[in-house]
Amino acid sequence: MGTTITFSVVGVVYSLIAGVTSLPGGPLPPMAFRHFAVLDQRGDFHLLWTPGEQDVVFEIQVATRGYVGLGFSPNGGMKGADIVLGWVDAQGDVHTHDRYATGMMIPVIDDSQDVEILGGYENETHTVLRFARPWNTCDKEHDFQLTKTCMSLVLDYIFDRNTRISCIVDSSGLRLFLTEDLREFEAGVLILGHMVSPSHIIPPGKEWRTVGHCDGRCVEQALPPEGVKVFRGLLHAHLLGTDITLRQIREGRELPVVFKDMNYDFNYQQGRILKEEMTILPGDSFITECGYDARHKQTPTFGGESTQEEMCIAFLTYYPRTDFTFCLSGSDLPSIYTSFGIQEVYGELDMGKSSRVNGNALLEKMIEKKEKNKKETAIEVDYAKIYKGVVAKAPQDLQNVSLYDLILDPKTWQDEKLLARLQEQTAFGPHTMFCGMRGNKVFDGYPRSYKYPDFLAIKLLDEECDANHGAEAYVPVTSEDEGRKQDEDVNADVGEVEEEAAGGSGASEASFLVLAVALGFVGLWRP
Template identity: 25%
Template sequence: MHLQIFLTLSAVLVCDAKLPRLNRHTQPNELSNPTQNAQAQRLIQTEAKTVKTNRIIDQYRVRHRRDVFDSKSYESSLIWAHSERLDENGDVLLRWVNSDSSITFRLEARTRGYVGLGFNSARNMRGADLVVAWVDDRNGNAQVLDCHGPEFDDLAVADDVQNYELISGYQNDTHTTVEFRRQLDTCDKQDFAIGEDTVQVLWALGPEGSDGELPKHVKSGSRPLRLLQPVAKPQVPLSNWDVRLNNLTIPHDMATLFWCKIFKAPDLPKKHHIVGYQPIIDSRPIKNKVPVVEKDSLSPVHHMVLYECAEDPDKQLWNDWAEGDGFFGPNRPSQWATCVTPIAAWAIGSKGEYLPENVGIPVGEKSGVSYYMLEVHYDNQALHEVLDSSGIRVYYTPVLRAHDAALLGAGIGVSALHVIPPKQRQYRTVGICSPECTESTMPEEGINIVSVLLHAHGTGRKIALKHIRGTQELPVISEENSYDARYQQSRIVPGGRKFRKGDTLITECTYDSTTRDKPILGGYSASQEMCLSFVLYYPRTELAGCYSMTPVKEFFETFGVREFYGLSMLQVENIFLSSGNLENLPPQLEIDMQQRYSEETAMQGDDQGVGLMKELIIREPVEFQNKTFMAHLNEMPWSERLLTEQIEKTLYKGSHMTFCKKRDDSWGAPIQIQNYPNYTEIISNETAEKSCHYKSVRLPSVTKASATSATYNKLTAILALCVTVIVAR
């Protein structure tokens, strides 16, 4: 006992004597540097965690057998439901399958050292949930170590409670393979709760021979994934129809390009159902006037949408278009405006989709649809010249599903009237599908929503599809609270959702624009933004699109502008309603505006009014007079929080111009300007107390040390930590 007291006091005295050396140049009456104190405290915490981690690893290394649970009843018959390459070269392959409460992983990596797997909302180790696995070179035993990343350091620290259960593991001359499982929610603050949202899956490979050691990794990366995905690939014979462009040259002087082409449906003897699709990405950079295949070259294809076209008696004209190469988006024939019903929507990161097993989209002339339009958006910010033959592979079957389904587009109409201020952490915008639209286009029994694809660009962080009935909000239909534009897959609505005539859909997007110095405008370019949801539902109706945007007059008044030179607000509104088309303006004004920004418009492609924003010259009020609206927008004091909050509130809760488009491009309901719906918000139950109905797995003690021995070990660790601090300082 006296020895214990002596060692404890010695440790405290030594540490206290040395810590003031952190401020060697501090004057007698000078306050100590809080930054240096914080750094010292952080070092102490890190060293303590490292000591604990090394102790736990040492326990692993002296064990003579693996601790495994009985896998015969569960894992022996596993079929891995999902498989993803975590890196571009395929050196790290992750397979997994989940039950209602747990998830099981198989990690195959090109390494003979350790392999690390992690889960986080960010793309780094700080604050991440980590698991480190290896196979001991001496005895072939596999081990897994439950770890986490400290908030301020890129390292792995062992958790207090070990919640990963080893199943098996082995290695050969090149690879290490380990299988393990965990609960989806361990109720452990050091673990990441795996749910419906997108998660950043981290990976790391240790140097050869790093068994039971955690030196810095030699390779690492991250990949956004949703781990709780349903498996919906049909178990019936499928035919495929490749809807793709043919050697389209993407010019080097266009940062954004939309290309559209008509396709004729397959000649089918009877009704078939489309049940899925996959992207075909075929982009070859042109070098010295020759297209080349490069392993690491990035395709400029940003997203693709396949639309049904309403029937037209002039079959010959549509056949001719189907034989042609297509058109630059803004120059496509006016008849193509009837191609408005989406049936497949692909964006970066998606591997494609299979529809739920109870629905299919009718295809072919026998079911009333003969022609389709493929719209491909190219994001060519690097201004490379590329030869492209990309498109979509459509899967269909004669084995009909129970219901004919359709896709409905909803959200904010794509235009420059959709503005996100810079330097904002959480800025919200909203698009409304009005009750007048759903009342006039949906059957008496309503529709059933089965899945949703949520879409925004790079600054999008959250997207939610809300459901309003009368004056009451119902549970959210679909939401993504960790949105990553690099990974866009549709989301099944568990159990489906009944949506009635007269109900309202609201698509809400939250953006993080803290890295932007200037306002972001709505548009098709990857540097601009969108807020859309593609809703898969049955039974099929005539409704194709249901959007809203801020009315033009209210929009400009929100930013303090009342009048422009040369254009009335009605003329400006007509330009935006025609997607930025400058036709039907006064002749000289049209010529002047076309000449002033024709070069930039060519660079941006279909700009949806972005160019117009740079040419509108303010007349009223006097304090903004003779500025372009874009210059005025750029010069606003966005750092003033009250200003930004007021703009967000006005554009969110204020007036909305609603649009209701049918499949034949006619209006399902008149264009209306209406106030944001008044409803009682649903009370969130996120704070409800969670219960854990399982026992956490703790590492067993490898020695039956006496209390004195255990205390001695703790004191030794304290002394070692102090010595480390002394040496470091």
């Protein structure tokens, strides 16, 4: 299986002690590398690599006479990076360190040295190192496990179009091809995940989980008997997103995970083209899981179109095209307002009226703006204001208080028990399912209520490091466990509730890999 790797450029200059491993330097034997990338605009840093069965062979060619390095990072930053550092001394010997970073400081030498140096040299202009790194070193404390399923390639010098840095050229664009030779199949796009609506709530000051469903009944009536083939996927959240996983369930058993990004970064979104197509059959169901980091936020974040709002979406490109275009869910309204302590409300609201599935709210806002001021083009829609219509009837101490008022009250988000209930209900409580086709038309029987499914969840085991078991096992997941009981005592211990709510996903497969490349610029070391 081929490998594509995501890159992130980070500066490195070290004061180092003697090398942990060394080898006499000299000319390197020719090697036909399968992949090559230039990692900076000046063309000073070249990376070549070839994936093997047990390891990956890397060669770095850098226009410097000094220390060079390559770091494997979960997020493109220094903290948590697994770093290979090397140099050629005055005698021509090549040295390498296997190190790990705890922050913006000199990385620590790892007790377990898991890099095999293959050679290197230094001339008047360049330093060249060649080394091998196992996919899995079994050093779970400090090493980053590489995977063969990453398909994303990104340079991380972070270009911000608003910064107007003169030395950076934006060469991005779009290339279109026109042909008279039509392909056999037309492709369609299927949207899975949480519906874009205020039912998607992310509290301030917290790390949070969101779940969106697609039920088998929807897929059953939407697809032909032979199913469809997925050849590309894009996982999508906004600025708070940290990880996204798409889980596929067939006949009560979870299938191996195909789309998963545990190091999601809004700035590095890229569709992933599959080498082996993913089959969706009638009756398959899906769970889209998203993680968020809102610890820096002071106010809640809701689902919405703006990047300051959030999404939890998987876009799958498939063939042959059908009318099937979306299968989304969101927490039902009672699950939300009961989490805030409201027992009964005056009337009920249709959350679908404020979702992306129903564009009437946005359209009405556009018409209103146009009538008031024809010159005004920017439109903001606060979908969360729908909660003003959710007014408490009981209990007595909340009577006539709207859910909107509770949500905007900073004291609300200091209640740990409330937060635990909200996480439990939004992640594992009942949802409202939307299943539809082009033109935002829904299939018969939708929207409808849906509860978290019972299934055998896949749990990937580390067969390379634990020889006593296979690489794959299944564990039962039911609505009665993992914190998913609907009648659970809301006054249960907060720690227990949080622990249960965080459980449930043993799946681990395709994760995106970020390589933090150490270039040797002093200024980049400064915090």
